Amino acid sequence: MPLLEPRPTPSARMRLLSPLIAIGLTLAVGSLLFLSLGKNPVEAFTVFFIQPLSSGNGWSELMVKAGPLILIAQGLAIGFRARIYNIGAEGQLIVGALAGGGVAIAFDGVDAWWVLPLMVVAGAIGGALWGAVPALLKTRFNAEETLTTLMLTYIASFTLSYMVNGPWRDPEGMNFPQSIMFGDPALFSPWFEGMRVNASILIATVASIAFWIFTSRSFLAYQLTVGGLAPAAARYAGFSAQRTVWVSLVLSGLTAGIAGVGEVAGPVGQLNLNISPGYGFAAIIVAYLGRLNAVGIVLAGLLMALLYLGGEAAQVALQLPAAITGLFQGMLLFFLLGADVFVDYRLKPRPKPAYA
Amino acid sequence: MSIPPPPFSGPPAGTPRLELSGITKRYPSVVANDGINLKVGPGEIHAVLGENGAGKSTLMKIIYGAVQADAGQIQWNGREVVVANPAEARRLGIGMVFQHFSLFETLSVVENIALALDEPFDLKALAVRVKEVSTRYGLPLDPDRLVHSLSVGERQRVEIVRCLLQQPQLLILDEPTSVLTPQAVQKLFETLRRLAAEGVSILYISHKLHEIQSLCHSATVMRGGKVTGTATPSRETPASLARMMIGRELPVCEVPAYTGIATPALTVHKLSLVPDDPFGTRLQDIELEVHRGEILGIAGISGNGQAELLAALSGETTGTPEAVKLVGLPVGHLDAGRRRKHGLAFVPEERLGRGAVPSMSLADNATLTAQRQGLVKKGFLRPKAAWEFAKACIDRFDVRCGGPGAAARSLSGGNLQKFIVGREIMQQPIAMVVAQPTWGVDVGAAAFLRQTLIDLSRQGVAILVISEELEELFEICDRIAVLAEGRLGPAVPKAETNAEKIGMQMSGLFAPADKEPAHAPA
Numbered sequence: 001m002p003l004l005e006p007r008p009t010p011s012a013r014m015r016l017l018s019p020l021i022a023i024g025l026t027l028a029v030g031s032l033l034f035l036s037l038g039k040n041p042v043e044a045f046t047v048f049f050i051q052p053l054s055s056g057n058g059w060s061e062l063m064v065k066a067g068p069l070i071l072i073a074q075g076l077a078i079g080f081r082a083r084i085y086n087i088g089a090e091g092q093l094i095v096g097a098l099a100g101g102g103v104a105i106a107f108d109g110v111d112a113w114w115v116l117p118l119m120v121v122a123g124a125i126g127g128a129l130w131g132a133v134p135a136l137l138k139t140r141f142n143a144e145e146t147l148t149t150l151m152l153t154y155i156a157s158f159t160l161s162y163m164v165n166g167p168w169r170d171p172e173g174m175n176f177p178q179s180i181m182f183g184d185p186a187l188f189s190p191w192f193e194g195m196r197v198n199a200s201i202l203i204a205t206v207a208s209i210a211f212w213i214f215t216s217r218s219f220l221a222y223q224l225t226v227g228g229l230a231p232a233a234a235r236y237a238g239f240s241a242q243r244t245v246w247v248s249l250v251l252s253g254l255t256a257g258i259a260g261v262g263e264v265a266g267p268v269g270q271l272n273l274n275i276s277p278g279y280g281f282a283a284i285i286v287a288y289l290g291r292l293n294a295v296g297i298v299l300a301g302l303l304m305a306l307l308y309l310g311g312e313a314a315q316v317a318l319q320l321p322a323a324i325t326g327l328f329q330g331m332l333l334f335f336l337l338g339a340d341v342f343v344d345y346r347l348k349p350r351p352k353p354a355y356a
Numbered sequence: 357m358s359i360p361p362p363p364f365s366g367p368p369a370g371t372p373r374l375e376l377s378g379i380t381k382r383y384p385s386v387v388a389n390d391g392i393n394l395k396v397g398p399g400e401i402h403a404v405l406g407e408n409g410a411g412k413s414t415l416m417k418i419i420y421g422a423v424q425a426d427a428g429q430i431q432w433n434g435r436e437v438v439v440a441n442p443a444e445a446r447r448l449g450i451g452m453v454f455q456h457f458s459l460f461e462t463l464s465v466v467e468n469i470a471l472a473l474d475e476p477f478d479l480k481a482l483a484v485r486v487k488e489v490s491t492r493y494g495l496p497l498d499p500d501r502l503v504h505s506l507s508v509g510e511r512q513r514v515e516i517v518r519c520l521l522q523q524p525q526l527l528i529l530d531e532p533t534s535v536l537t538p539q540a541v542q543k544l545f546e547t548l549r550r551l552a553a554e555g556v557s558i559l560y561i562s563h564k565l566h567e568i569q570s571l572c573h574s575a576t577v578m579r580g581g582k583v584t585g586t587a588t589p590s591r592e593t594p595a596s597l598a599r600m601m602i603g604r605e606l607p608v609c610e611v612p613a614y615t616g617i618a619t620p621a622l623t624v625h626k627l628s629l630v631p632d633d634p635f636g637t638r639l640q641d642i643e644l645e646v647h648r649g650e651i652l653g654i655a656g657i658s659g660n661g662q663a664e665l666l667a668a669l670s671g672e673t674t675g676t677p678e679a680v681k682l683v684g685l686p687v688g689h690l691d692a693g694r695r696r697k698h699g700l701a702f703v704p705e706e707r708l709g710r711g712a713v714p715s716m717s718l719a720d721n722a723t724l725t726a727q728r729q730g731l732v733k734k735g736f737l738r739p740k741a742a743w744e745f746a747k748a749c750i751d752r753f754d755v756r757c758g759g760p761g762a763a764a765r766s767l768s769g770g771n772l773q774k775f776i777v778g779r780e781i782m783q784q785p786i787a788m789v790v791a792q793p794t795w796g797v798d799v800g801a802a803a804f805l806r807q808t809l810i811d812l813s814r815q816g817v818a819i820l821v822i823s824e825e826l827e828e829l830f831e832i833c834d835r836i837a838v839l840a841e842g843r844l845g846p847a848v849p850k851a852e853t854n855a856e857k858i859g860m861q862m863s864g865l866f867a868p869a870d871k872e873p874a875h876a877p878a
Contacts, residue, residue, distance in 0.1 A: 217736050217737055218735055218736055218737065219723075219727065219732045219735050219736060219737055220735065222720075222723060222737055226713055226716075226724065229713050229714075229715055229716065230709045230710070230713045230714065232706065232709050232710040233709060233710050233711070233712065233713050233724060235672045235692065235710075236670065236672060236692055236702070236704055236710050236711065236724075236725075237692060237693060237724045237725050238671060238691045238692035238693020238694060238695070238696065239693065240691070
């Protein structure tokens with residue numbers, strides 16, 4: 001007998017509150033975790049959440065990490081609303097980075113204003129194409145996009161590995177698997193001396209505004225949402241299910257691709273094997289933590305970026321393993337999904353035993 | 357005849373088989389049962405009469421142990437019991453035949469029955485018993501047939517036989533005739549009378565007054581979760597029963613004559629369709645023509661191709677262009693949105709999830725199909741226009757709700773149906789297809805919806821209604837055709853047919869009717 005039964009009217013307020021509940025539970029369990037490791041939780045949380053923001057550079061780093069997370073999550077949220085689950089944004093990010101990086105390598109030494117915009121466009125196209133493959137597979141062969149997008153991530157990752165080990169390897173890089181360092185025309189220049197924050201954050205900002213307008217006002221987004229909430233109603237209204245698949249996957253691939261260019265033309269400055277610390281996957285959590293809402297995603301992206309920074313700080317200051325970041329991300333997602341279950345369902349009381 | 361002893365060890369005479377006192381069940385938003393008292397004697401056929409939402413089903417679930425009451429007592433053969441779950445109910449001798457069957461289509465009859473038994477079984481012996489019981493009660497069944505090859509009526513027999521094998525002392529039937537042909541209804545009644553004669557008590561849930569009058573010894577009438585009266589149906593009139601049930605007179609529809617010119621608006625020609633669903637029904641050479649100013653009814657029991665025909669008409673399934681024509685224009689290849697643009701409106705059977713998005717507001721649900729009424733401009737939504745459209749629909753069609761911002765799922769079935777029908781009508785269609793217009797709708801709203809459809813047709817709209825309710829079709833339609841096993845019979849003017857003839861066709865007896873369309877001997 002199932003232990004959960006659907007609530008007759010799920011509370012809209014609890015749905016908005018559930019990310020906060022998830023954050024609270026993550027902090028609570030995090031405290032226990034720190035205690036069991038022999039660390040003072042108060043001190044640990046200071047290192048984790050306060051210290052990274054106590055300097056200008058900390059805020060700069062926060063933006064550097066939040067930018068790609070927010071950008072990718074905005075794209076993913078469109079698909080998630082339509083129940084198209086692109087979990088291969090990481091692969092689309094890599095292909096975007098490869099396309100943008102390819103432009104940078106091809107025009108190395110050319111000092112022109114158009115190199116960087118061209119890289120962004122190339123990255124967008126690369127990511128979009130990588131998203132179009134699972135769209136084609138789904139619409140033609142009914143192949144589940146959760147599998148194909150994930151598998152394509154491996155292909156993207158090995159392609160990157162091949163390129164930086166082979167054709168695009170820096171001849172003067174002492175055989176490290178990396179490309180040449182990009183020239184200034186192929187880089188977002190930092191806004192402040194000694195900090196890494198740059199104009200790519202503007203792309204995420206503009207994209208967030210555009211997605212906010214798109215999701216709240218456009219008929220296309222309405223159709224996608226209907227397709228996700230009630231597929232039979234979408235068919236009844238005559239909304240195309242195929243278009244939903246294409247728009248969702250291509251759009252999310254496109255934003256991930258741009259995010260990839262932001263990395264190689266920003267903090268990384270070249271193509272190598274570490275261009276993303278898992279932004280494509282973390283953005284899935286960001287999208288849901290932000291309730292698939294453009295504004296919510298901005299807040300969630302900032303929080304997730306802080307987790308990355310806190311994780312790094314915890315490694316240095318508390319000698320905790322690098323896994324701590326993933327652990328906190330995982331806990332956050334786990335508690336969020338858990339809280340969401342209880343928004344829609346409630347525990348069913350066990351029936352009383354037979355005779356009175 | 358060697359009838360074995362009645363399957364119950366009788367309680368002392370005069371003790372009711374079942375007695376409920378003060379049964380109360382509260383849900384967060386509604387009191388489903390409020391202090392219900394009910395008494396059923398051995399061998400009594402007792403009707404529980406009430407509209408949808410009156411609390412009948414909740415009460416039956418409480419008796420069957422599927423739902424626990426918040427307050428009140430259940431006395432079983434004079435002893436107070438707590439029925440914790442359905443297995444407990446079956447041990448006590450309570451059987452229930454549900455409105456919606458829970459059978460596995462890929463298994464045989466006997467396998468399905470075995471699955472529901474609480475004790476260990478031997479399939480071969482069980483098959484023999486199934487055969488015995490089914491013949492004894494006039495419910496012929498082949499134990500080895502696969503369920504997907506059975507008609508709906510036969511599936512119901514499986515459910516009934518399943519209950520009878522447990523030798524129940526009380527049998528609960530929830531709206532058992534909604535899926536049966538008029539002939540099958542008579543057969544079922546014979547079986548029930550026979551069971552009653554053997555001492556089995558029967559609780560018969562229905563809102564069909566004439567059935568209750570011909571079958572039941574006594575009736576408990578419910579309205580709004582309360583008992584509003586008890587009656588001896590044979591001493592009442594349908595009108596007096598209806599008054600108890602809905603608290604006022606039974607509304608009647610007015611059917612004026614159409615004064616315009618009746619030209620064909622919706623034409624279906626040689627429509628054949630093989631469904632994707634392996635258990636779906638194949639449509640074969642469907643021919644039909646609906647004229648402006650008329651309502652054409654399609655009778656038949658669900659599962660005979662209704663779902664497939666509806667999808668083919670609405671555009672949710674597409675086919676060859678010429679198969680469906682709208683005022684001469686081939687639209688068979690167009691999707692639902694494009695057909696709507698050409699003047700076809702469609703009200704589906706499932707209101708939540710198909711006709712409306714449950715979690716969206718009525719204003720947002722207006723945009724679902726009425727987007728061409730200025731609710732979308734240059735690819736952008738116009739929330740204000742949608743709000744006003746929804747508001748106008750609510751006012752014009754008397755939709756009781758919290759306003760255009762209310763979520764579709766917060767509306768009662770009848771009010772949501774009024775909204776959906778209204779939304780489609782406000783798009784000024786040329787032809788309108790309506791499935792089960794009053795399914796699950798209370799009597800008042802049903803009368804309103806029927807009148808709305810009649811009025812719409814008299815304004816020159818061609819309307820096609822697919823319904824399982826024969827009385828409804830006879831009330832509102834000008835012509836009636838029967839869909840059985842994926843084939844559509846000829847459309848016959850209402851005056852030239854009757855429930856019995858239609859019932860014959862429902863069981864798939866087309867062959868003579870095809871040659872002798874309108875006047876086949878009954």
